[in-house]
Each structure stands twice: as structure tokens, then as C-alpha cells.
Amino acid sequence: MGVTQTNRAGLGSTTNKIFSKEGPKEKKRDMVLEEVRVFEEEQRTSVAVAQAKQCAWTKWNDIEPIKLSWKSLIAMEPLAISFLLRSTYDILPNATNLKLWGYTDSDLCFSCKQDRGTLRHVISGCPKLLQLYTWRHNQVLEIIIKLLRTQCESANQQPVTVKKPTIQFHKESERPARRKKNSEVKLLNGTNDWKILADLNTSLQFLAHIIQTEKRAEIVAWSDTKKNILLIELTVPWEDNVEDAHERNKNRYETLLADCIEKN
Known part of the structure; x- marks a missing residue:
């Protein structure tokens, strides 16, 4: 008879995996494990949604999940792990x-x-804990600054190479070879004059030689040769407010972005 229809969807609207028609045993085993994993995740999510207080994380949209490996757990302090979970x-x-x-x-x-x-x-x-919020914000900002400064220094030490477009010829009976797409986008490539300024412990003024403005981002990295500017604004909001905070910061710098584009 084959696979029977179990819902109101039209015939052929859903596809079902038939394990017996798959390839080697290793592939069948991986398919079974994936099906069990999906089923268990659905069961866990359905139970979590019913617990409004302890499982409010089910309503966090556009939140990057924390990838915890055994190596990272071993490196973390026990109190940090406890605070993270609780x-x-x-x-x-x-x-x-x-x-x-x-x-x-x-x-x-x-x-x-x-x-x-x-x-x-x-x-x-809490209005009485504003200093602690500022301290937390600066701790995260300091890590980002350190990583970005390291990347800029590494990019400045690399020789600048300009890739010329090439044409690959092939015979009439041959298919053209597929080019491998590089999914890694390197924003700092193509120049070696990156500079960085940060609004940490000092008041950051925007680049006066580019545009005069009172607005300032927390981190500014720029290259005069490439005519690129990277603006980084850090916000550490409550998880439910991530999308709203992103929109506020995005709207805040729309005018500055338009002015920079006008200046090329």
C-alpha cells in the first residue's frame, strides 16, 4: 500500500523517507538517528512551551544559540555554568x-x-544597578575591540593582491568545471591601512576628515585606501528586546550612513 496519508494535506504534498530504499547501512543509521533526534526535540519543545516561566527562552526570536562543547564547559568556572543554566x-x-x-x-x-x-x-x-550594566557592557565591548584590533593588525601585515578576472576555456564536449564558492567573507582583505578607534574610557569623535557629525559609534574601523568604514554599536538588552534594540540602533545611524555614501 505504501505510505498512508495522515492529515488533511493534499496527496503528494508531503514527502516521506523510506529507509529501506536508501544506500548503505551507515546512511540508513544516520537517517534513523536524525528522525529520533527531531522527534525528541519536538517533544522537549512541546513540554517547554507549556512552562511559561522556566521556559521563556522558547519565545526568544533571532537569538544566536550558545554552542557549548565539553571543552568550553571544562574551561568555564562552575559558578559561571550554574549562572548560565539557572x-x-x-x-x-x-x-x-x-x-x-x-x-x-x-x-x-x-x-x-x-x-x-x-x-x-x-x-x-533596575535604576540602582546602572553602573553594573555599564560595567557589563564595557566588558563585552573590550573583548570585541581586542579581537577586531588583532584582525586589523593581521590584515595590515598581509600583502595586497588584486585578483584579475580569468576566463576558463573547455572543449565542446566537456562540461565546465564548477567553481567552489567561498562562503567566508573577509571584509578586511584588499588593503593594509586599517585603523580602529573605540569609545571605551575615552570619548570617541567620528572621523573628521570624512564627515562632520555629532553622532559616534562605539567602535569605528576604516580604510582610507579602500574607502570602507565599519561601524559597530554594542547593546546588551534583555533577550525579548533584541530585535527592537537592533532597529533602534539601525535607525540611529541611517543619516550617518547616507552622508558617508554621499562622500564616497
Whole structure:
């Protein structure tokens, strides 16, 4: 009889994998493992969606998942691993959880004493913790600056090569060879005069020799030869606000981007 239809979709609208018609045993085994993995992930997600508090991470859209390997876990401090897992599932001992668990009678924030001490409030919304938020922001910014500076120095040490377009000929009966697409985009290639400025511990002024503006990004890397400018603006928002924060920063620099394009 073959595979029967189990839903209201039209005949032939879905495809089903028939393991017996596949190739070697290794491929069949990989297909079975993939099917089991997908099934278990669906079951886990369905249970997580029903838990609104501990599994709010199911509503985080456009969030890059953390790739934890055994090597990275071994290198991390135990307290860092504990904070990472407990903050993801919202089981840290904040004011609201302590009241929920029966340890305290009040769920007000320990710092401001004004709003409920939820995880979101403590991590990104308490007016008494602004200095800690700035410190956290600068710690992340410092890592980005260090990596970008290393990349710029490495690019400046490389010889500048200009690739000329070539034409590959082939015989009439032969098919042209497929070119391998390089998925890695190297923004710093093609010049060796990259410079970098950062708004960390000092007030960063935008490049006066390019355009006069009061706006400033947190990191600016530019090449006068290539006429390229890289603007980096860092925001460390609550996961639900990632998309909104991205749109705010994008709109903030639209005028500056248009002015730079006008200046070539």
C-alpha cells in the first residue's frame, strides 16, 4: 500500500523517507538517528512551551544559540555554568522566586525597593544597578575591540593582491568545471591601512576628515585606501528586546550612513 496519508494535506504534498530504499547501512543509521533526534526535540519543545516561566527562552526570536562543547564547559568556572543554566530557566534566587518558594514575604527588588525583583528587572531594568550594566557592557565591548584590533593588525601585515578576472576555456564536449564558492567573507582583505578607534574610557569623535557629525559609534574601523568604514554599536538588552534594540540602533545611524555614501 505504501505510505498512508495522515492529515488533511493534499496527496503528494508531503514527502516521506523510506529507509529501506536508501544506500548503505551507515546512511540508513544516520537517517534513523536524525528522525529520533527531531522527534525528541519536538517533544522537549512541546513540554517547554507549556512552562511559561522556566521556559521563556522558547519565545526568544533571532537569538544566536550558545554552542557549548565539553571543552568550553571544562574551561568555564562552575559558578559561571550554574549562572548560565539557572538564568536561562529563571530559577535564580531573585526576589520574586524567593517569595514564590516561601523564603520571603516580599517580592520587591533588593536594590531599588520599587518594582518586583524579577530576573528581567534585575538584569536589565533596575535604576540602582546602572553602573553594573555599564560595567557589563564595557566588558563585552573590550573583548570585541581586542579581537577586531588583532584582525586589523593581521590584515595590515598581509600583502595586497588584486585578483584579475580569468576566463576558463573547455572543449565542446566537456562540461565546465564548477567553481567552489567561498562562503567566508573577509571584509578586511584588499588593503593594509586599517585603523580602529573605540569609545571605551575615552570619548570617541567620528572621523573628521570624512564627515562632520555629532553622532559616534562605539567602535569605528576604516580604510582610507579602500574607502570602507565599519561601524559597530554594542547593546546588551534583555533577550525579548533584541530585535527592537537592533532597529533602534539601525535607525540611529541611517543619516550617518547616507552622508558617508554621499562622500564616497
